[in-house]
Amino acid sequence: MAPAAASATDATLDAVAVGGGPAGATAATELARRGRRVVLLDRQGKPKACGGAIPPRLIEEFDIPDSVLCARVSGARVMAPSGLTVEMPIRGGFVAMVDRAVFDEWLRARAAEAGAERIAGTFESLDRDSDGTAVVVYRPADAPREAVPRRLRTRFVIGADGARSAVARQALPDIGDGAYVIAYHEIVRTPPVGRDGYDPARCDVVYRGDLSPDFYGWMFPHGDTASVGVGTARPGFALKESVRALRVLCGLADAETVRGEGAPIPLRPLKRWDNGRDVVLAGDAAGVVAPASGEGIYYAMAGGRLAAEGVDEAFDSGDPAPLARVRKRFMKAHGGVFRALGFLQGYWYASDERRERFVAICQDVDLQNMIWQSYMNKKMMRASPRVYLRIIKMNIAHMLRLV
Numbered sequence: 001m002a003p004a005a006a007s008a009t010d011a012t013l014d015a016v017a018v019g020g021g022p023a024g025a026t027a028a029t030e031l032a033r034r035g036r037r038v039v040l041l042d043r044q045g046k047p048k049a050c051g052g053a054i055p056p057r058l059i060e061e062f063d064i065p066d067s068v069l070c071a072r073v074s075g076a077r078v079m080a081p082s083g084l085t086v087e088m089p090i091r092g093g094f095v096a097m098v099d100r101a102v103f104d105e106w107l108r109a110r111a112a113e114a115g116a117e118r119i120a121g122t123f124e125s126l127d128r129d130s131d132g133t134a135v136v137v138y139r140p141a142d143a144p145r146e147a148v149p150r151r152l153r154t155r156f157v158i159g160a161d162g163a164r165s166a167v168a169r170q171a172l173p174d175i176g177d178g179a180y181v182i183a184y185h186e187i188v189r190t191p192p193v194g195r196d197g198y199d200p201a202r203c204d205v206v207y208r209g210d211l212s213p214d215f216y217g218w219m220f221p222h223g224d225t226a227s228v229g230v231g232t233a234r235p236g237f238a239l240k241e242s243v244r245a246l247r248v249l250c251g252l253a254d255a256e257t258v259r260g261e262g263a264p265i266p267l268r269p270l271k272r273w274d275n276g277r278d279v280v281l282a283g284d285a286a287g288v289v290a291p292a293s294g295e296g297i298y299y300a301m302a303g304g305r306l307a308a309e310g311v312d313e314a315f316d317s318g319d320p321a322p323l324a325r326v327r328k329r330f331m332k333a334h335g336g337v338f339r340a341l342g343f344l345q346g347y348w349y350a351s352d353e354r355r356e357r358f359v360a361i362c363q364d365v366d367l368q369n370m371i372w373q374s375y376m377n378k379k380m381m382r383a384s385p386r387v388y389l390r391i392i393k394m395n396i397a398h399m400l401r402l403v
């Protein structure tokens, strides 16, 4: 790391990460570890609405200890509109679950341990000093409404304040608001193991147009509780009624409801993540959630790390070009998976007839292994050429309705 640029005064921070979710906390940790003076600004509100499923690759790549996980899942039960149910065991692996209240706080504490300064407050606006330097204007969490907002003068801003990011809206007003699925889930108390078929080491994934017209329904076990939810991009869709029906399917109709909450899930990466000067977006703020699965935690952390690298390089060179490379690097690493999952969602989730066929092909053990390996390792896994060819032929036969 090079010393701080000469133009930065003592009162000027190197960076402010706005948002203390997986993206912002990871970005702040990385920058602090590189010796940068970074503030992590988070409004410290309610925990993020989230199913909490994370892959082993995240655990390895970001050094997540076992103590932060609330469950490990060894398979999924996938249900089709007809009621056809397919068991998909994870051979030689697992999916981990986190409680976001615990996980996010642990990530923020790690950022502070690395040297980031934590501030509890709400981002209000992005201002400029007379010399053009960015100023993050925020309201401290404990300040009365009439108090004058505080100001953080900073060389760089990482916008990691989630879907419908206020930082993105202000710093990149020309890129639009993005497209979203609205997801709603309920956290319920889980029954004793075995009651109503409940298995704390198995997820349920339900493909039914009446419950989730363009996404899927899920039940993810979290130990003493479980997340049961659905999503759709269709405005006005009765999400709460769907979750009620989903709970019946998953054997959790009578379980105590701890809370219910909804939030948008971005549908596709925004076309630009930086303002060509001193702001770069990461995570949901940049629109990076995998299509078809709605998985965003890993991609938020990967994006947060790349954003920190971009800021660090831009700081050293005095040239904002590395900020634009953040998106390029991300898409180079994950664009292929996003495209494949985008196709999967666009095609197989389009009607109940297709959902039925999709669940039917999930009976194939080689396909199951490819799906789980791709999820766990975050890259498209190929089987042997013979098996791969057979899976492609099976997909095509179903697409052409030959079977």
Ligand SMILES: Cc1cc2nc3c(=O)[nH]c(=O)nc-3n(C[C@H](O)[C@H](O)[C@H](O)COP(=O)(O)OP(=O)(O)OC[C@H]3O[C@@H](n4cnc5c(N)ncnc54)[C@H](O)[C@@H]3O)c2cc1C
Pocket: 018, 019, 020, 021, 022, 023, 024, 041, 042, 043, 044, 045, 048, 049, 050, 051, 052, 053, 054, 121, 122, 123, 124, 160, 161, 162, 163, 166, 183, 184, 185, 220, 229, 262, 263, 264, 265, 282, 283, 284, 285, 288, 289, 294, 295, 296, 297, 298, 300
């Ligand atoms: C119902 C649901 C279920 C999901 N299930 C899964 C799942 O099982 N697995 C998975 O991988 N992904 C899942 N996702 C997606 C995942 O939750 C997100 O992709 C992920 O949280 C993105 O992380 P992030 O850090 O970019 O944003 P967020 O987690 O949204 O964090 C943003 C942070 O910014 C803070 N903030 C926002 N505005 C301000 C402001 N003005 N000032 C200060 N701070 C602010 C918030 O308090 C928050 O801490 C799910 C999403 C939903 C809605």
